[in-house]
Amino acid sequence: xxxxxxxxxxxxxxxxxxxxxxxxxxxxxxxxxxxxxxxxxxxxxxxxxxxxxxxxxxxxxxxxxxxxxxxxxxxxxxxxxxxxxxxxxxxxxxxxxxxxxxxxxxxxxxxxxxxxxxxxxxxxxxxxxxxxxxxxxxxxxxxxxxxxxxxxxxxxxxxxxxxxxxxxxxxxxxxxxxxxxxxxxxxxxxxxxxxxxxxxxxxxxxxxxxxxxxxxxxxxxxxxxxxxxxxxxxxxxxxxx
Numbered sequence: 277x278x279x280x281x282x283x284x285x286x287x288x289x290x291x292x293x294x295x296x297x298x299x300x301x302x303x304x305x306x307x308x309x310x311x312x313x314x315x316x317x318x319x320x321x322x323x324x325x326x327x328x329x330x331x332x333x334x335x336x337x338x339x340x341x342x343x344x345x346x347x348x349x350x351x352x353x354x355x356x357x358x359x360x361x362x363x364x365x366x367x368x369x370x371x372x373x374x375x376x377x378x379x380x381x382x383x384x385x386x387x388x389x390x391x392x393x394x395x396x397x398x399x400x401x402x403x404x405x406x407x408x409x410x411x412x413x414x415x416x417x418x419x420x421x422x423x424x425x426x427x428x429x430x431x432x433x434x435x436x437x438x439x440x441x442x443x444x445x446x447x448x449x450x451x452x453x454x455x456x457x458x459x460x461x462x463x464x465x466x467x468x469x470x471x472x473x474x475x476x477x478x479x480x481x482x483x484x485x486x487x488x489x490x491x492x493x494x495x496x497x498x499x500x501x502x503x504x505x506x507x508x509x510x511x512x513x514x515x516x517x
Contacts, residue, residue: 300414302330302351302421310334311349312475314447316465322351326419329353329464331360331447333475336425343430343439344473350375351421354449358420359461361446363394364431365469370394370446371404375422377415378456385413387422392461429472441473 303323307313311334320328329352336345350373352358357376363369370392378384391404413422431440445467451459 299423300421302332302349302423304330307332308476310476311347312470314445314465314467316447322421326353329358329447329449331445333360333445333472335473335475338439338473339428341439343428344441346426346429346472347423348373348426349421349423351419352449353418354420355379355418356449356451356459358449359447361392361448361461361463362429362472363444363446364440365442365444366431366440368394368431372446372461373409373424373426374450374458375411375413375420375424376452376458377418377420379452380454380456383415385415385420385422386456387411387413387424388458390458439473441471442469443472444469 301323304313304315304319304321311332313330313332315322315328315330317328320330322328322330330350332349334347336347338344348360350358350360355377357374359372359374361370361372363371372390372392374388374390376386376388378386387408389404389406389408409424409426411422411424413420415421429439429441429443431442446463447465448461448463450461453459
Protein backbone atom coordinates (compact mmCIF):
# COMPACT_ATOMS: atom_id res chain seq x y z
CA UNK A 277 0.00 0.00 0.00
CA UNK A 278 2.79 2.44 0.98
CA UNK A 279 4.71 1.78 -2.25
CA UNK A 280 1.56 2.33 -4.30
CA UNK A 281 0.94 5.66 -2.56
CA UNK A 282 4.51 6.82 -3.22
CA UNK A 283 4.14 5.85 -6.88
CA UNK A 284 0.95 7.88 -7.15
CA UNK A 285 2.48 11.01 -5.60
CA UNK A 286 5.57 10.78 -7.85
CA UNK A 287 3.41 10.45 -10.93
CA UNK A 288 1.20 13.38 -9.91
CA UNK A 289 4.23 15.64 -9.57
CA UNK A 290 5.38 14.67 -13.05
CA UNK A 291 2.00 15.34 -14.68
CA UNK A 292 0.72 18.39 -12.82
CA UNK A 293 3.92 20.44 -12.58
CA UNK A 294 3.77 21.95 -16.12
CA UNK A 295 0.13 23.12 -15.70
CA UNK A 296 -0.87 26.57 -16.96
CA UNK A 297 -3.10 29.16 -15.32
CA UNK A 298 -5.15 31.06 -17.88
CA UNK A 299 -7.31 34.15 -17.88
CA UNK A 300 -9.59 34.79 -20.83
CA UNK A 301 -10.10 37.01 -22.67
CA UNK A 302 -6.44 37.88 -23.17
CA UNK A 303 -5.68 41.61 -23.15
CA UNK A 304 -2.78 44.06 -23.24
CA UNK A 305 -2.94 44.90 -19.53
CA UNK A 306 0.59 45.00 -18.03
CA UNK A 307 2.33 45.14 -21.42
CA UNK A 308 5.72 46.68 -20.74
CA UNK A 309 5.20 46.25 -16.99
CA UNK A 310 5.28 42.51 -16.33
CA UNK A 311 5.23 41.12 -19.87
CA UNK A 312 6.70 41.88 -23.30
CA UNK A 313 4.05 42.25 -26.01
CA UNK A 314 4.13 42.00 -29.78
CA UNK A 315 1.11 42.72 -31.95
CA UNK A 316 -0.19 43.58 -35.39
CA UNK A 317 -1.41 46.32 -35.68
CA UNK A 318 1.09 47.83 -33.25
CA UNK A 319 -0.13 48.35 -29.67
CA UNK A 320 -3.56 46.83 -30.36
CA UNK A 321 -5.61 45.24 -27.58
CA UNK A 322 -6.88 41.74 -28.41
CA UNK A 323 -9.83 42.14 -26.05
CA UNK A 324 -12.73 43.29 -28.19
CA UNK A 325 -10.57 43.83 -31.29
CA UNK A 326 -11.18 41.29 -34.07
CA UNK A 327 -8.21 42.48 -36.16
CA UNK A 328 -5.58 42.30 -33.39
CA UNK A 329 -2.96 39.55 -33.65
CA UNK A 330 -1.25 39.52 -30.27
CA UNK A 331 1.44 37.66 -28.37
CA UNK A 332 3.10 38.18 -25.00
CA UNK A 333 6.03 36.68 -23.11
CA UNK A 334 6.62 36.91 -19.36
CA UNK A 335 9.70 35.63 -17.54
CA UNK A 336 8.75 33.16 -14.81
CA UNK A 337 12.21 32.14 -13.64
CA UNK A 338 15.80 31.58 -14.69
CA UNK A 339 17.25 28.08 -14.37
CA UNK A 340 20.96 28.36 -15.25
CA UNK A 341 22.61 26.67 -16.98
CA UNK A 342 19.48 25.04 -18.46
CA UNK A 343 17.73 28.20 -19.64
CA UNK A 344 14.67 30.24 -18.68
CA UNK A 345 10.97 29.56 -18.07
CA UNK A 346 8.42 31.72 -19.89
CA UNK A 347 4.66 32.23 -19.66
CA UNK A 348 3.15 33.08 -23.04
CA UNK A 349 -0.16 34.33 -24.43
CA UNK A 350 -1.48 34.18 -28.00
CA UNK A 351 -4.63 35.75 -29.43
CA UNK A 352 -5.86 36.36 -32.95
CA UNK A 353 -8.51 35.72 -35.55
CA UNK A 354 -7.90 32.84 -37.94
CA UNK A 355 -9.90 30.03 -39.48
CA UNK A 356 -6.74 27.92 -39.06
CA UNK A 357 -4.05 28.73 -36.50
CA UNK A 358 -2.05 31.48 -34.82
CA UNK A 359 1.59 31.03 -33.83
CA UNK A 360 4.51 32.50 -31.92
CA UNK A 361 7.93 31.78 -33.41
CA UNK A 362 11.32 31.94 -31.68
CA UNK A 363 14.54 32.00 -33.73
CA UNK A 364 17.98 31.88 -32.02
CA UNK A 365 19.93 35.08 -32.68
CA UNK A 366 22.96 32.90 -33.37
CA UNK A 367 21.11 31.26 -36.27
CA UNK A 368 19.20 28.06 -36.75
CA UNK A 369 15.63 26.90 -37.14
CA UNK A 370 12.55 28.70 -35.92
CA UNK A 371 10.47 26.98 -33.25
CA UNK A 372 6.76 27.63 -33.77
CA UNK A 373 4.34 27.39 -30.87
CA UNK A 374 0.99 26.86 -32.59
CA UNK A 375 -2.57 27.25 -31.30
CA UNK A 376 -4.96 25.86 -33.89
CA UNK A 377 -8.63 25.41 -34.60
CA UNK A 378 -9.54 21.86 -35.65
CA UNK A 379 -12.42 22.35 -38.08
CA UNK A 380 -12.74 18.58 -38.52
CA UNK A 381 -13.55 18.19 -34.80
CA UNK A 382 -16.26 20.77 -34.08
CA UNK A 383 -13.80 23.64 -34.10
CA UNK A 384 -11.95 22.37 -31.02
CA UNK A 385 -8.56 23.84 -30.13
CA UNK A 386 -5.23 22.02 -30.18
CA UNK A 387 -1.61 22.95 -29.54
CA UNK A 388 1.59 21.79 -31.21
CA UNK A 389 5.27 22.78 -31.47
CA UNK A 390 7.17 22.53 -34.76
CA UNK A 391 10.73 23.23 -35.89
CA UNK A 392 10.93 25.06 -39.21
CA UNK A 393 13.94 25.58 -41.45
CA UNK A 394 14.63 29.31 -41.29
CA UNK A 395 17.02 29.19 -44.23
CA UNK A 396 14.52 27.49 -46.53
CA UNK A 397 10.92 28.20 -45.60
CA UNK A 398 9.59 25.72 -48.16
CA UNK A 399 11.46 22.73 -46.75
CA UNK A 400 9.51 20.07 -44.80
CA UNK A 401 9.23 20.71 -41.05
CA UNK A 402 10.80 18.55 -38.39
CA UNK A 403 8.79 17.32 -35.42
CA UNK A 404 10.54 18.24 -32.19
CA UNK A 405 11.54 15.42 -29.86
CA UNK A 406 10.28 17.09 -26.71
CA UNK A 407 7.63 16.98 -24.02
CA UNK A 408 4.80 19.13 -25.30
CA UNK A 409 4.00 22.13 -23.06
CA UNK A 410 0.69 22.08 -21.22
CA UNK A 411 -1.70 24.74 -22.46
CA UNK A 412 -5.13 26.27 -21.96
CA UNK A 413 -7.12 27.50 -24.93
CA UNK A 414 -10.36 29.06 -26.02
CA UNK A 415 -12.04 29.35 -29.43
CA UNK A 416 -15.00 31.63 -30.16
CA UNK A 417 -15.97 31.58 -33.83
CA UNK A 418 -12.62 32.36 -35.53
CA UNK A 419 -11.02 34.00 -32.49
CA UNK A 420 -8.31 31.74 -31.06
CA UNK A 421 -6.71 32.37 -27.67
CA UNK A 422 -4.29 30.23 -25.69
CA UNK A 423 -1.69 30.41 -22.96
CA UNK A 424 1.26 28.08 -22.44
CA UNK A 425 4.57 27.82 -20.60
CA UNK A 426 7.99 27.17 -22.12
CA UNK A 427 10.48 25.46 -19.81
CA UNK A 428 14.30 25.60 -19.94
CA UNK A 429 14.43 27.70 -23.11
CA UNK A 430 18.01 27.91 -24.35
CA UNK A 431 19.30 28.89 -27.78
CA UNK A 432 22.19 26.43 -27.57
CA UNK A 433 22.38 22.79 -26.56
CA UNK A 434 26.00 23.06 -25.40
CA UNK A 435 26.86 23.11 -21.70
CA UNK A 436 27.84 26.56 -20.44
CA UNK A 437 27.64 28.45 -17.16
CA UNK A 438 24.93 30.80 -18.45
CA UNK A 439 22.24 29.99 -21.05
CA UNK A 440 21.96 31.74 -24.41
CA UNK A 441 18.62 33.56 -24.24
CA UNK A 442 18.93 35.75 -27.36
CA UNK A 443 16.04 35.15 -29.79
CA UNK A 444 14.08 36.91 -32.50
CA UNK A 445 10.29 36.71 -32.17
CA UNK A 446 7.80 36.06 -34.97
CA UNK A 447 4.03 36.37 -34.84
CA UNK A 448 1.80 34.97 -37.58
CA UNK A 449 -1.04 32.79 -38.79
CA UNK A 450 -1.72 29.88 -41.11
CA UNK A 451 -4.28 27.39 -42.34
CA UNK A 452 -5.49 24.01 -41.08
CA UNK A 453 -6.94 21.60 -43.65
CA UNK A 454 -9.98 19.35 -43.27
CA UNK A 455 -7.80 16.56 -41.85
CA UNK A 456 -6.33 18.80 -39.15
CA UNK A 457 -2.97 19.24 -40.89
CA UNK A 458 -1.10 22.50 -40.31
CA UNK A 459 -0.52 24.60 -43.45
CA UNK A 460 2.14 27.22 -44.29
CA UNK A 461 3.06 29.85 -41.70
CA UNK A 462 2.76 33.50 -42.70
CA UNK A 463 4.68 35.92 -40.47
CA UNK A 464 2.85 39.19 -39.78
CA UNK A 465 5.26 40.69 -37.26
CA UNK A 466 8.87 40.10 -36.27
CA UNK A 467 11.56 41.55 -34.03
CA UNK A 468 15.31 41.75 -34.08
CA UNK A 469 17.35 39.79 -31.51
CA UNK A 470 16.05 40.16 -27.95
CA UNK A 471 17.33 38.86 -24.63
CA UNK A 472 14.30 36.91 -23.41
CA UNK A 473 15.76 36.85 -19.90
CA UNK A 474 15.62 40.65 -19.83
CA UNK A 475 12.65 41.45 -22.06
CA UNK A 476 11.28 44.47 -20.22
CA UNK A 477 14.56 46.33 -20.75
CA UNK A 478 14.72 45.49 -24.46
CA UNK A 479 14.78 48.42 -26.87
CA UNK A 480 14.41 46.54 -30.16
CA UNK A 481 11.08 47.38 -31.80
CA UNK A 482 8.86 44.90 -33.56
CA UNK A 483 8.42 45.40 -37.30
CA UNK A 484 5.83 44.25 -39.77
CA UNK A 485 7.24 41.14 -41.38
CA UNK A 486 7.50 40.63 -45.14
CA UNK A 487 5.16 38.00 -46.48
CA UNK A 488 6.90 34.66 -45.90
CA UNK A 489 5.60 31.14 -45.54
CA UNK A 490 6.93 28.10 -43.72
CA UNK A 491 5.57 24.60 -44.16
CA UNK A 492 4.41 22.65 -41.11
CA UNK A 493 2.61 19.53 -39.91
CA UNK A 494 0.60 18.75 -36.80
CA UNK A 495 1.49 17.04 -33.55
CA UNK A 496 -1.41 17.03 -31.11
CA UNK A 497 -0.91 16.74 -27.34
CA UNK A 498 -4.07 15.74 -25.40
CA UNK A 499 -4.45 17.81 -22.27
CA UNK A 500 -6.89 15.42 -20.53
CA UNK A 501 -4.06 12.93 -19.88
CA UNK A 502 -3.62 14.04 -16.28
CA UNK A 503 -7.28 13.41 -15.43
CA UNK A 504 -7.21 9.95 -17.01
CA UNK A 505 -4.01 9.06 -15.16
CA UNK A 506 -5.48 10.22 -11.86
CA UNK A 507 -8.52 7.97 -12.35
CA UNK A 508 -6.37 4.92 -13.14
CA UNK A 509 -4.07 5.48 -10.17
CA UNK A 510 -7.05 6.00 -7.84
CA UNK A 511 -8.50 2.63 -8.80
CA UNK A 512 -5.07 1.01 -8.38
CA UNK A 513 -4.58 2.41 -4.88
CA UNK A 514 -8.07 1.34 -3.76
CA UNK A 515 -7.36 -2.17 -5.03
CA UNK A 516 -4.16 -2.33 -2.97
CA UNK A 517 -5.90 -1.19 0.23
